[in-house]
Amino acid sequence: xxxxxxxxxxxxxxxxxxxxxxxxxxxxxxxxxxxxxxxxxxxxxxxxxxxxxxxxxxxxxxxxxxxxxxxxxxxxxxxxxxxxxxxxxxxxxxxxxxxxxxxxxxxxxxxxxxxxxxxxxxxxxxxxxxxxxxxxxxxxxxxxxxxxxxxxxxxxxxxxxxxxxxxxxxxxxxxxxxxxxxxxxxxxxxxxxxxxxxxxxxxxxxxxxxxxxxxxxxxxxxxxxxxxxxxxxxxxxxxxxxxxxxxxxxxxxxxxxxxxxxxxxxxxxxxxxxxxxxxxxxxxxxxxxxxxxxxxxxxxxxxxxxxxxxxxxxxxxxxxxxxxxxxxxxxxxxxxxxxxxxxxxxxxxxxxxxxxxxxxxxxxxxxxxxxxxxxxxxxxxxxxxxxxxxxxxxxxxxxxxxxxxxxxxxxxxxxxxxxxxxxxxxxxxxxxxxxxxxxxx
Amino acid sequence: xxxxxxxxxxxxxxxxxxxxxxxxxxxxxxxxxxxxxxxxxxxxxxxxxxxxxxxxxxxxxxxxxxxxxxxxxxxxxxxxxxxxxxxxxxxxx
Numbered sequence: 001x002x003x004x005x006x007x008x009x010x011x012x013x014x015x016x017x018x019x020x021x022x023x024x025x026x027x028x029x030x031x032x033x034x035x036x037x038x039x040x041x042x043x044x045x046x047x048x049x050x051x052x053x054x055x056x057x058x059x060x061x062x063x064x065x066x067x068x069x070x071x072x073x074x075x076x077x078x079x080x081x082x083x084x085x086x087x088x089x090x091x092x093x094x095x096x097x098x099x100x101x102x103x104x105x106x107x108x109x110x111x112x113x114x115x116x117x118x119x120x121x122x123x124x125x126x127x128x129x130x131x132x133x134x135x136x137x138x139x140x141x142x143x144x145x146x147x148x149x150x151x152x153x154x155x156x157x158x159x160x161x162x163x164x165x166x167x168x169x170x171x172x173x174x175x176x177x178x179x180x181x182x183x184x185x186x187x188x189x190x191x192x193x194x195x196x197x198x199x200x201x202x203x204x205x206x207x208x209x210x211x212x213x214x215x216x217x218x219x220x221x222x223x224x225x226x227x228x229x230x231x232x233x234x235x236x237x238x239x240x241x242x243x244x245x246x247x248x249x250x251x252x253x254x255x256x257x258x259x260x261x262x263x264x265x266x267x268x269x270x271x272x273x274x275x276x277x278x279x280x281x282x283x284x285x286x287x288x289x290x291x292x293x294x295x296x297x298x299x300x301x302x303x304x305x306x307x308x309x310x311x312x313x314x315x316x317x318x319x320x321x322x323x324x325x326x327x328x329x330x331x332x333x334x335x336x337x338x339x340x341x342x343x344x345x346x347x348x349x350x351x352x353x354x355x356x357x358x359x360x361x362x363x364x365x366x367x368x369x370x371x372x373x374x375x376x377x378x379x380x381x382x383x384x385x386x387x388x389x390x391x392x393x394x395x396x397x398x399x400x401x402x403x404x405x406x407x408x409x410x411x412x413x414x415x416x417x418x419x420x421x422x423x424x425x426x427x428x429x430x431x432x433x434x435x436x437x438x439x440x441x
Numbered sequence: 442x443x444x445x446x447x448x449x450x451x452x453x454x455x456x457x458x459x460x461x462x463x464x465x466x467x468x469x470x471x472x473x474x475x476x477x478x479x480x481x482x483x484x485x486x487x488x489x490x491x492x493x494x495x496x497x498x499x500x501x502x503x504x505x506x507x508x509x510x511x512x513x514x515x516x517x518x519x520x521x522x523x524x525x526x527x528x529x530x531x532x533x534x
Contacts, residue, residue, distance in 0.1 A: 175484065223467065223484055251467060253489070278488045321488065420507040423491055427510060430495035 001054045001140060004073030005047055006091065007040035008061050008084035041178040041229050042079045042106060042128070044164035049132040058168035061087060070094060075139050078120075079106035082193070082361055082385040089119040096121065101139055105150075107197045108382070111363030117146060126150035127183075127198055129158065153201045155183050161209050163216050170220055176255070177217050178229040181210050181243065185231040187259065189283075189296045190369070191327065193361030194231050202235060207242045214250060228256035234280075237265055244268070247275040257281040260304050263311035269318035273433065279352060280315065281323040284308055287344035290332035312348045319433035321426060323352035328409070329402050330358055331395045338405040342412045351422050351429075353413050356387035357406060358394075454501075458519055461496045465489060475516045487511070497523070 039058075047056045057073070061084070064070055076095045080088040085108045092102040096119075105124035109116040116123045122144050124131060131150040138144045155161065166177065184199040185192070217224050233256040234240045240262075247254075253276045260282055262268060272280070285301055286292050292302040312322050326341050345353050360367040360376065370376050375393040378384075384391050394402050412418070455475070463470040466483040473482050479490060494510050497503070497519060503526050505513070513519050 175486070225484065225486060253486075278486070416508075420510065423494075423510040424507045426488065426491050427495045427498065427505075430492050431499050434492075434495065434499075 001074040001136070002072070003047075003050055003054050003056045003075045003077065003136070004071060005040075005043040005056060005058050005077045005079075006061055006064065006088075007043050007058065008078065008080040008088050009038070009040065037174060038176055038178055038227060038229075039169050039172075039174050040079060041164060041180055043077065044166060044168060045162060046077055046079070046105075046128045046132055047165035047168055048162040049128055050136055051133055054136065056165065056168065058165070060172075061091065064091065070098070073100055075136065076100055076102045078102065078104045080104070080108055081106065082108045082111075082382045085109075085112075085116075085382050089116075092119040101144060103135055103139075103144075107193065108362070110197050111193075111361075113147065122146055122148060124148045124150055126152045127155060129155060129162075153199050153203065155199070155203050156205050156209070157203075161205060163213050166213075166217050166220050175225060176227040177221060177224045178227050179210065179213050179217065180229045181205050181233055182230045182235075185259075186235050187232065187296050187300055188298075189285075189301075190365040191295065191358060191360070192231075193364050197363060202232070204236055204239050207239070207246050210243065211246050214247075214252065218250065218252070224252065226252050226254035228254060230256055230258075232258050234258040234262040234268070237268075240265070240268060241271065244271040244275040250276070252276045253278055255279045255281070257283075259283065259301075260308060260311045263314045266314075269315045269320055272315070273319040277320050279321040279323050281325060281354070282312075283325045283327075285325070285327050286330055286333070286337070287326075287340055288332065288337060291330040291337065293332065295330065309348050312350060316349065316351060316429060317433075319430055321351035323354055324348065324350040325354045325356070327356055327358050328406055329390065329392075329394045329397075333394065334396045335401050335405060338409045338412075342409060345413060349425060351426050355406065355409055355413065357390055357402065358392070359385055359387050359389075360392055361385055454520060454523060455516065457500060458497065458516055458523075461500060462493055462516065462519075465493045465496055473516065475520075477516070478514055479516070480514065490514070493519075 043058060047058060050056050057071070059071065076092070078088045078092055088104065092104060095102050101121045102119070103122045103124060104116045104120040105128060109123050110125040113123055113125055122135065123146070124135065125147070127150040129151055131148045135144070135148055151158070169177065182202065182204045184202040186202040214226070217226065235258065255278055258280050262280060285295060287305070287308070289302060289305055292305055293299065295301065312324065315322050324345065328337060328341070341355065358366070360370045370392045377391055377393065377399070381391045390399050390402050393399060397405070459470045462473070462479065466479070466485055466489065468483055473479065479485050479493070490513055491510060494505055494513055498505060501523060503523065505522060505526070509522050513522060
């Protein structure tokens with residue numbers, strides 16, 4: 001069979017004014033562009049799970065969005081986050097109209113299976129491991145079932161993890177290659193849609209397995225920049241040290257997401273730098289204690305807030321930039337939160353900042369709570385789950401105040417003077433960190 | 442004679458810059474031309490170009506104006522930027 005796997009990339013902000021603002025803000029645009037241009041690691045895993053006797057093609061939705069004649073396949077697999085799900089459904093409908101079986105999986109399908117079934121011959125909830133070969137075989141034998149459920153734990157204890165089919169990306173203009181080292185997150189933030197959907201546990205891939213994937217990437221690409229597609233890479237101290245020791249000699253440059261405990265181990269910041277880490281993205285969420293209170297079952301982030309500044313300084317002084325992430329519109333946020341975030345960013349000397357709007361993704365505790373409280377603005381707003389569009393009524397401000405505050409904060413943080421200041425700070429830090437070792441010619 | 446001295450200095454600067462860029466980007470010094478965009482030709486991200494800026498400042502004992510830091514897109518552009526702050530360059534030779 002000829003199997004077509006189609007990646008749904010490219011989140012676009014819906015609120016017109018924010019979209020206009022976005023194209024003029026370098027910080028916002030650069031991270032947005034990066035996210036939009038990341039390959040779909042999930043589909044590369046699906047490709048690797050497809051029995052070798054089948055041909056597999058990996059394409060981006062942009063390749064087929066506007067074409068009259070869709071590429072022909074015997075089976076189409078789609079995976080999508082919430083924001084792009086409607087476009088995935090449109091594409092699925094087009095393929096099904098011409099008789100091609102379509103299977104949809106991914107985070108949104110796992111949360112809204114009945115909705116996805118209206119546009120698919122079959123759906124896969126949970127991970128693709130174990131179950132995808134069965135799906136393919138069922139298509140081959142003409143006995144495709146409607147629902148399949150993959151595993152939601154034990155991803156790395158059920159045998160050696162497959163190496164994603166990175167070879168399918170060769171020749172395509174990705175500036176970053178994604179590699180995953182863990183599933184889930186030990187924290188349980190009520191707004192988080194990413195980690196808990198696939199596993200209630202936190203599982204880290206054996207370092208040797210990560211190494212095998214990285215070696216494959218190095219074999220295929222010239223000087224690849226790696227984006228570790230994790231929710232919380234450095235949540236385990238012993239694993240972190242083993243992982244960084246493995247990475248250092250590979251000479252890679254990379255980015256990842258983690259939490260503030262990465263700075264707890266006094267040796268880790270330097271190990272990060274030496275291993276090629278350019279940036280860690282950390283969900284600080286808010287500088288305000290009351291806003292952090294209750295967002296996570298154990299109140300871990302609220303308890304850590306007092307150590308934010310020290311941790312950021314420890315990381316950045318080692319040459320690792322911190323991309324501090326803040327969420328606006330949390331239940332304790334009042335209209336002065338925007339100034340408070342700006343002041344914190346200045347005080348912390350953060351070298352990169354990301355500000356997003358609280359977003360009730362389906363399946364999260366936040367979604368259930370806001371729905372129960374009658375605070376969702378629409379019943380169905382999936383294409384507005386962009387992290388920059390407001391989809392609910394904030395508790396202590398109006399929707400308009402939240403939108404205006406966000407725009408104001410963008411302008412405060414991403415204006416040219418602030419960008420230049422951050423560039424200068426980084427250059428000065430690197431001059432302190434790096435020994436002069438440029439070879440004399 | 443002045444022109445010749447300038448030529449020698451410029452060549453030396455370019456050689457040193459080429460070595461710095463190659464070192465930061467982990468490529469061979471011959472792998473890019475003077476007008477090649479460093480970000481696209483060498484797959485460098487914005488932080489890597491700032492690391493080049495840091496190495497240039499250290500090597501030539503200069504301070505690149507903050508508003509020029511994101512303009513160091515080619516070897517030639519870095520040379521031009523250095524020429525604009527020439528007085529501080531004497532220590533580098």
